[in-house]
Amino acid sequence: METARRGLFEPGPGIGAGLRDLPANINLKTGSAGLVAAIFGCSGPALIVIGAAGAGKLSEGQTVAWLLAIYGLGGLISFVMGLYYKMPITGAYSIPGAALVAGSLATFPFDQAVGAFVMAGVLVLILGVTGLIGKLMRWLPMPIVMAMIAGALIRFGIGAVNAVSALPIVVGAAVVAFFLSMRFLKVVPPVLSALVVGLVAVAFTGSFGTNEAGISFVLPELTAPSFTIDAFLAIAVPLAILVVGAENAQATGVLMAEKYPAPVNAMTIISGIGGILAGFLGGHNANIAGPMTAICSSDQAGERREGRYAATVINGVLFAGFGVFAGAVVPLILMLPGPLIGAVAGLAMINVLVMAFQSAFSKPAGYQIGAFVALIVAMSNVSILGISAPFWALLFGAVVSMLVEKPVEGIDGGGAAIGAREPA
Template sequence: MNTETRHIIEPAPGFASGLRDLPKHLTVKSFSAGLVAAIFGCSGPALIVIGAANDGGLTNGQTVAWLFAIYFLGGLISLFLALRYKQPVTGAYSIPGAALVAGSLATFSFDQAVGAFIMAGVIVFVLGISGLIGKVMRWIPMPIVMAMIAGALMRFATGAVGSLGTAPLIAGAAIIAFFVSMRMTKTIPPVLAALVAGLIAAFATGSVGGAATEIAFVFPEFTAPTFTFDAFLAIAVPLALLVIGAENAQATGVLMAEGYKPPINMMTVISGVGGVAAGLLGGHNANIAGPMTAICSSEQAGDNKEGRYAATVVNGILFGAFGIVAGAAVPVVMSLPGALIGTVAGLAMIGVLLAALQNAFGRSLGNQTGAFVALAVSLSNITLLGISAPFWALVAGVVVSAVVERHVLTTTRAEGAAGVS
């Protein structure tokens, strides 16, 4: 690695330090947060991928290869970044990217889509190794980034409340256990108490085992890529923008809200490598995960933020294992009621949401109008040109601040430039 590249890639404590300190940080809290993040990532999002595969007419072998690629590599990303940087940077894959692929498979053959997956990874890698993404993320005013994060994650909190309407006993048991545990004891993590109480209620009401899937335990069937310009424009470019503008931007903002200094360029480079590797295996992109990073970086993962990377390590191991046995594991995880998964995930987001809102709308901060616009756009869940709301929230927030809060934006820009020089 030459001097210029070393300057772009952020320095790290290293694997030796991460491994040496890991045992003392593997606590009940870190394990429970990693488990909750893994259950979240291996449940609903897996259904999106399976649905996309079914719509595209993929064989069971191709579907299992897709799941193996994104889950196994997502787990490796978690282990690599968590142990190297000792931060809860959590890997997974692009959930909106799976939805994008689902629509594109009506037009493109799967081998063309696989070629586009690889090209998307190359785009992300080049943007990361150039250092451009790190400069842009540090240039955007912090209140706007935090407002985007609050808007993007708010749906999880409201989803937990909404679950009370669809499954009141399950969601209610989880919510009550969470807040009672928070009030009564420091020994049991509230999110673990919520998960256990919700599971008990789910079994008691006979709500476990309702899901079904046609996936059986079969060996992966890999697909040779075909590279076309049409697929590059329709799949590769939007997918790359989703990875950078939605997933990585969310994760970066979440980590900043929790007081970390995330390795933005390395996160982008690894997401590019994960995109190419996943494409070669038949998956759409293994990258940094916004919501799962939020769970593993929250106070639910441990009182000492220096040790919360242990939650990401736990998640990475579980995620990778899920990928290896995806054909058999999917039906098991899908048997859990969606209300339980949504409620526990929403409860785990509370700390991150509070920090994001405080950092977005604190009275001493500037860019308040731009931050509000970013919050509104992010909450809208709008999709334009195939790119989801978090990216447009950043764009809209910066544009509005540039128009009505120019002095504050200029000051922030100067400070950001100094921070990356």
């Protein structure tokens, strides 16, 4: 983490090095992980954004502009960050942020909401430029961060189980294929086997949906931003906290769990820039994404950690393409059954969750009580003052640990400033 003190951006190998080594790292595993992450991000979450646009009575052109902003810029973030750092740092947007905006559009006209989108990006950029986020992540104990990750992502594992009851034949076949492939087909990524078998089962059972997005292929319609104090307080501040306290925090924890030196400052700054640009295009933000970073950084993207960034680059290309052709592609993507998409995403995160739990509760690491508090708060999915659970999980976990666990010398808890703790 010392690199964060040398400048605004932590140094990386560079885009040239990433491009040079990219062909050697594109293979079946990185390709399948990137594809699964893209399908996950371009299916259900797209419907949430479209629903928010409907709640605000946006025109078709404004809806297409919103999708172009968050998917196009989210894909660009993946491409730039993945290549520059040669890490699976994956861009997208905040799904809880879309839900927040959906509620706000009942009160605020869209031009004021767009102004708030831009201001949220400015707030995130300030946090990155000042280095405050980097300092915070150096201070936070690693077990508490990992417990937050486990609690925030466990819903995907639970969702995979629930998906079996929702669509037994299709999802059951996908799950069986995943574990059989893990055991017997070492050259084929289990997540790809699950997706292919699931799609075959969908075809045989006629389970394709008939979802219609309600938009056609039209040109984007830009909306001039209007800046107001009310929208700043009601939309910009909560949205900025969601980006930093939920999405970026999850992505940082996932990368740390996979032994990557996460460039926290750069991730925050690029999320701020993405938020500003997306706002001017009419989208609520473009930032580093937690769940898709988890998919692209897991061992499902290959045994070689140094090559997994190719999954993020592939995901970025697919994401950006989805944004450009959103009006035509959304109805097709939404024909895939939701339970299958949720199950495949959950299966892809199994090892991420295992490592998060191990890092959070391994005895030498300490912080057992604080980590447990962080875990259950993140699992609760509680929202306080419009701020989602991952932020409160980190806060409450750290506070409880400071109150009831005394430091243990000689063991680094994950932050640079404090060591492990044991119950007082």
